[in-house]
Amino acid sequence: MATSVLLVGSGLIGRSWAMLFASGGFRVKLFDTEQQQITNALENIRKDMKLLEQSGSLKGSLSAEQQLSLITGCSNIQEAVEGAIHIQECVPEDLALKKKVFAQLDGIISDDVVLSSSTSCLLPSQLFAGLVHVKQCIVAHPVNPPYYVPLVELVPHPETAPATVDRTHALMQKIGQSPVRVLREVDGFVLNRLQYAVISEAWRLVQEGIVSPNDLDLVMSHGLGLRYAFIGPLETMHLNAEGILSYCNRYGESMKHVLKTFGPIPEFSGATVEKIHQAMCVKVPDDPEHLAARRQWRDQCLMSIAKLKSQMPSQ
Ligand code: NAI
Missing domain, CATH: 3.40.50.720 (NAD(P)-binding Rossmann-like Domain)
Known part of the structure; x- marks a missing residue:
């Protein structure tokens, strides 16, 4: 049995x-x-x-x-x-x-x-x-x-x-x-720590009027996210220069310069949540039917990516 x-x-x-x-x-x-x-x-x-x-x-x-x-x-x-x-x-x-x-x-x-x-x-x-x-x-x-x-x-x-x-x-x-x-316990484990870092900066960029909510999502779904479905942020560094040492040499200072300009933890309330809510609801109204249909579409996309990943030659 x-x-x-x-x-x-x-x-x-x-x-x-x-x-x-x-x-x-x-x-x-x-x-x-x-x-x-x-x-x-x-x-x-x-x-x-x-x-x-x-x-x-x-x-x-x-x-x-x-x-x-x-x-x-x-x-x-x-x-x-x-x-x-x-x-x-x-x-x-x-x-x-x-x-x-x-x-x-x-x-x-x-x-x-x-x-x-x-x-x-x-x-x-x-x-x-x-x-x-x-x-x-x-x-x-x-x-x-x-x-x-x-x-x-x-x-x-x-x-x-x-x-x-x-x-x-x-x-x-x-x-x-x-x-x-995960070798030692930490709040948020690893996935949610990464996810919250991204959400946090996404929120600040919209809050400061630097980008619209829809364009912010496009940066991930048509930009970073495509790469991240196959290689992580550390390998991205390794491949985007002549190895990780060369990446840190070339870009370390400018990364630190940008990182110093990051703002405080967002409140996730007030005018910004209203602005993001409105933008999201134009795309996907937040009633159960529309949300379920969009989730189904998301799952189909994920299924296709899973299939593609399993067909890619491993290196
Ligand atoms: P759920 O609410 O859909 O299901 C919970 C089930 O537990 C219900 O069927 C309920 O009747 C049953 N239940 C309640 N008390 C019980 C008991 N004493 N003994 C046995 N069964 C009992 O919750 P869901 O979404 O499945 O989440 C379960 C866990 O998985 C949570 O800890 C959640 O954080 C975690 N999780 C959820 C994710 C999500 O996206 N939903 C993703 C990753 C983890």
Whole structure:
């Protein structure tokens, strides 16, 4: 019988993990305190997998039916943990709730299962404090939508065993994700620190009237973003001169000059938020229908990029 993985919480992220683990051939148990959520999750996963199969984008070597047969719902946590090699927590982003879930799991898990959280920003030292099985605990932070954006940030608690990190890294690779090791916990981990640095400067540029909201977004979607889908900022430096040493020599002083002109942390309120709100709503009105349609378009774009990336010759 295939090895099993348990997902605790079957909302948006739990469902995505379920599809990814099933694509890797793992048996998946979906647990939730709301039975209706499990029912909805199973229905949505079936619909999504069929569509993915029709468009040739289903991950893994198994058919949609074969993958679907690996996923089952479970409403008894004691039964759910039995036989699981990896437990991925996906309950709402609330420290008290997550701590309660981990305390409960801590009391019933064996010594060889990995206990992992999907949290976007809660620190492992807060989440796993005082757990008996802390050596087996780790944060594995996915990026939405995880089926198309493979990055997973692995963030250990100071007492997490190196073997837990290695096992989780190998598991993520096995299901086709791209894990990175965050060596020490830090607020925002790495992805959100980078994202907030970009958002922050974008906001200031619009606030100071230097560029319009739509042109600001174009700088990323038709400029920097194209490059960043394939190489990161450090390799960009390396390639944009005769290596990184030459880049720092040539551009170090001018980068420092520009960086010194950066302003303070924006308030994200007042006239600027109104200006950006208006511009965004002209492009995509913020009612559920328009937002859902635009998200669907975004996911199709991401799926195409994922396909392209998998076809590019590796160097
Ligand atoms: P969600 O609200 O869609 O789903 C949460 C699920 O947890 C619901 O089905 C709820 O019934 C269930 N739940 C609540 N209490 C529970 C309990 N005690 N035991 C078991 N299940 C319980 O939330 P979503 O968006 O899936 O987020 C889950 C986690 O993933 C959060 O920590 C979030 O920060 C993280 N995350 C979310 C991303 C996103 O874009 N939505 C991206 C990356 C991480």
